[in-house]
Amino acid sequence: MTAVAKVIVDVPTMQTDRPFDYAIPNALADAIQPGMRVWVGFGRGSRQVAGMVVAVDTVSDYTGELKPVLAVLDYAPVLDAEGLALSKWLADTTFAFWITCIQTMLPTMLKVDTIKSVTLGPKPTPAAVALLAGANSRPVADLPEATVAKLIQADALRVDYAAKDRAKVKTADYIVPQPLDWAAEKAKLRPNAAKQHALLALLEGWQAQGEQPAAASVKQVTRAQLVAAAKRGWLTLESREVYRAPYEQLDHRAKTAPLALTPEQATVVKTVTQAVSARKPETFLLEGVTGSGKTEVYLQVMAAALKRGQNAMMLVPEIALTPQMVHRVKGRFGATVAVMHSGLSDGEKFDEWRRIQRGEAKVVVGARSAAFAPLANIGVFIIDEEHESSYKQDDAPRYHARDVILHRALLAHAPVVLGSATPSLESRARAAKHVYTRLVLPHRINQRPLPPVHVIDMRQAMQQGGQGDFSKPLLAALQARLARHEQSVLMLNRRGYSSFVMCRECGFVVQCPNCDISLTLHMDTHTLRCHYCGHEEPIPTRCPSCGSNKIRYYGTGTQKVEQALHALLPTARVLRMDVDTTRKKGGHERILNAFGQGEADILLGTQMIAKGLDFPNVTLVGVINADTGLSMPDFRAAERTFQLLTQVSGRAGRADKAGEVFIQTYNPDHYAIQYAQNHDYEGFFAQEMAIRHRGNYPPYYFTIKLTVSHQDENQAAKAIYSLAAQLQRVLSPSAIVLGPSPAAIARLKNRYIYQLVVKYKREPRLAETLAAVLDQTQKSTRSGFFVAIDREPQSFL
Incomplete structure (x- = not known):
């Protein structure tokens, strides 16, 4: 009886969003399992595509002759039964194609590219022969599309398909000394062959110690010398798979010891670890003020799971947060930690994913996509800053990482900890209804008070000696920190130099030609740029509409504020952190490391600096304009503004030095700003819930x-x-x-x-x-x- 593979093909349409039956050839009968990628023919003609085997059966629903599976692309399943079930659940709940969900769960390097080429067809013509230019086949991508289409329709050319798997395993050569009589080998050498004598001495020592070092790590010997030694039979160069480890330098440091817990922290840890021990899929909402030691709670809860022989998964919202969190988690658990976020290269993501799948990693730390990591036997799930909107995917499949984690936790019989100083209204409302168990950390661990928050009315600031985007009190506070050699954090949630360019003569605003949005000025590249489609154009010197030279920049961006800081505080060392300065790999970590090592006095950035960062010398936080979010016509505008202001305020005074916060606003009486000034989450929650109830908005609907x-x-x-x-x-x-x-x-x-x-x-x-x-x-x-x-x-x- 012929075995049948149920395959979801890589053709994302509603018509193909179901398994198709393929015959498994006898040669592949023992090789194909659910969760493997395969190469199959699809549709009429010779078209071939990749697909995922979701089941293997002995019965087909199709009454005609089945096409065979052409090739297996994996030696072992890349998705286990839980992963396949999760992909189907994701497709059903997000109205997305099953194959799209499968690809979302796998690293980019496990995506298969289809290479199309053309050969002569059954009715070759001179034009077809000329197009091939003497070759047996040519890639379609190298040929004129319209000409190729006509020749295919006329049977003059035929299309062939081939799979190109992106998965590439990194290898390195290792030196394996051979069992030789080293004294005899040395006797064969000339006395003045110093380098060869030195190499023999190294090989003898490695063999005695049972060492087989990586060739790249041996600096005193060249590659040519190693190759020559291999020809002499002294050693063999053995190629072995190696991981592209993004944080390898952290794996070999001494591990940190657990910190002494406050009574409040100890109560939280005990409550959660009891659920870990009982394998109870309970959801905890950990509401802890900034600086209350939530991270140490996470670490000790994860340690409890590891002690029981289970694994742990932790999500953080931003790449900017990941370096500091990785340092903390790897510092405690070492090389058993795998990291997954979009700032890694495709190769690093692939290798970290394989470490997790192979059971070599016990703890996973990452951003949104890490929710799909193939970690087995999970004892606890943790989502830090659970309120963050970055946990929601903007394009298909439009999932929320919190929903994925809650679903996985239910299947794994494991508790979930949702941590935040400012929980989302949905989570806090569920806690009020006892759907979630609410745990509270109301005090900072060092018993320091939360920093005082001064609200500056910018409607009066200019009359009171303010300069540009800076009120007089904020400037004075910055100067005082410079004098005391303390650090400051400034937030402006708008990147670029200015918000738009407008002609003062006719009112013309330079718009994006592709979007109904004004272009943002970027002085570093001397261009106007659209933050939606990426369109760029030069900065105009005259108005394109009326020809006037009275074209000016309006609004404020991080580049403009940086320039102003250099003018107002010429001795201040400023680091700017936004999308433009962190584009390159490792950009976030470089900036944060430099600031942490005291190489700058002021860290200026967008909202990415507001959360999770912990620098003991930061005693001042300034919000340049608290109104950028409030002006959005969105029912969550007040919630997001309150959360952002509360989070960024928490960056000040986290250690022994007292902190202070200045919030500049044109709406000082807005309730979101008032509650943020008083660090009053519960007050904000009550008022915002009343407003949502009147407007029939979530969490009521x-x-x-x-x-x-x-x-x-x-x-x-x-x-x-x-x-x-x-x-x-x-x-x-x-x-x-x-x-x-x-x-x-x-x-x-x-x-x-x-x-x-x-x-x-x-x-x-x-x-x-x-x-x-x-x-x-x-x-x-x-x-x-x-x-x-x-x-x-x-x-x-």
Whole structure:
């Protein structure tokens, strides 16, 4: 009986979003298992694609003749049973294609590229022969697309497919000394052959000690000498697989000892470790003020899981946070820690993923994508700064890492710790209803008070001696820190030099040609840049509309503030940390290391500096403009502003020196700023929940956002209204539909965007209707439509 492989093919459409049956050839009968990548023929003709085996059976649902599996791309499954089940759950809950979810869970280097080439077809023509230029085949990518298409349709050319697996294992040569009579070998050498005598002495010592060093680590011997020695039979150069370890320098340091816990910390650790021991999938919300020692709690809880022979997983929200957290976790657990985040190279991600899959790593630390790490036997899951919006994926599959972790924890019978000084309203509301268990760390570990927060009214600041973006009190505080050789952190949540360029004569604002958004000035590259599509153009000297030379920069960005700091405080050493300065690999770590070692007096950055950073010499935090987030037309604007201000305020005074915070704002009476000034999360929670209740917003309602885009605005509008009518037919009267309406940025990358939002409490027919919507709109994708469904969007913009 022929075995059958159920394969999800790498063709992401609704029509192909199901397993297809393939016959397993006898030669591969013992090789193919669920979770392996394979190479198969698909559709009519000779097309070949990659796929994932999701099951192996003896019965096929297909009555015709099955195509065979052409090749197996893996020696062992890359997804286990839990991983395959997780990928299907992810597809079902995020309205995404199964194959897209599988690829999201795997490292980039496990993606298979399809190489297309052409050979002469059954009806060759002179044009086809000329195109091949004497070769048997040529890559399609090197040839004119239109010409190739016509020749294929005429059977003059035929397309061949080949798989190119990106997975590359790094190897290194190791020196293996041979069992020789070293004295006899030395006797054969000339007395003045000093280098050869030295090499023989090294080899004799290595053999005696049983050492086989890496060739690259032996600095006193050249590669040519090693090759010559191998020819003499003194040694063999053995190629071995090595890992691309991103933090290898941390693996060999002495491990840190657990710190003494405060009574509050000890209570939290005891409560969570009891759940670890009981294998109880309980969710804990750890609400701890900044500096209360949440990280030490995490470390001791993870240590408890490891002591029981289990593993631990910890997520952090930003790459900027990862270096410091990696230092803390590797400092405690050493080489058993694997790290996963987007700042690593593809090779490093692949090797860290393989270490985890092979069981060589016991602890995983990483950003959002680490939620899919193939870690087995997990005893505890931890999500630090659980409120962060970066845990939500913006494109398909639109998952929230918290949901993935909660799902995995349920299957693993393991507790989850959600930690934050400012929990999301959804999590805090679940704790209020006892869905989550709330744990509290209300005091800093050193018994230091939280830093006093001064709110500066910028409407009056200029009249009181302020200069540019700096009020007089903030400037004076910066000068005082410089005099005391203490450090300061300044946050402005807007990168670039200025927000826009406008003509003072006619009011013309330089817009992106592809998006309905103004271009941002970047002085380092002397360009205007769109932060959405990447369009760049030179800075104009005259207005493109009226020809006036009165074109000026308006608004403030981190580059402009940096320039102002150099003018106002010429002796201050300033480090700027934003997307532009951290593009290169290791950029975050270089800047943070330099600041931590005292190489700068002021760290200026966007919101990436607001969370998790712990520098004992920072005694001042300044927020240049607290209103950038408040002005957004989004129901979460106040929550995000409060969280950001509270988090960045917590960077000051974390050690023995007292801290101080200055918040500059044009809205000093806004409740988010008032509660942040008083470090009053519970007060903010109560007021914001009352506002959400009146407005029928989460966490009182679930939400789904439906987005349609097209290059023709009329087509996009017609499509969204048609989908709205379809939804209204199945929604109950209690559901609330916002829209259809143009998106806040109505055009992005030359596509017009329309959206609607459904707010609901219980709609049993909604999920199946949305799945049907996706199925129907797949056919219109060829006409230029793009439809996206986002469950629990972080923003309605």
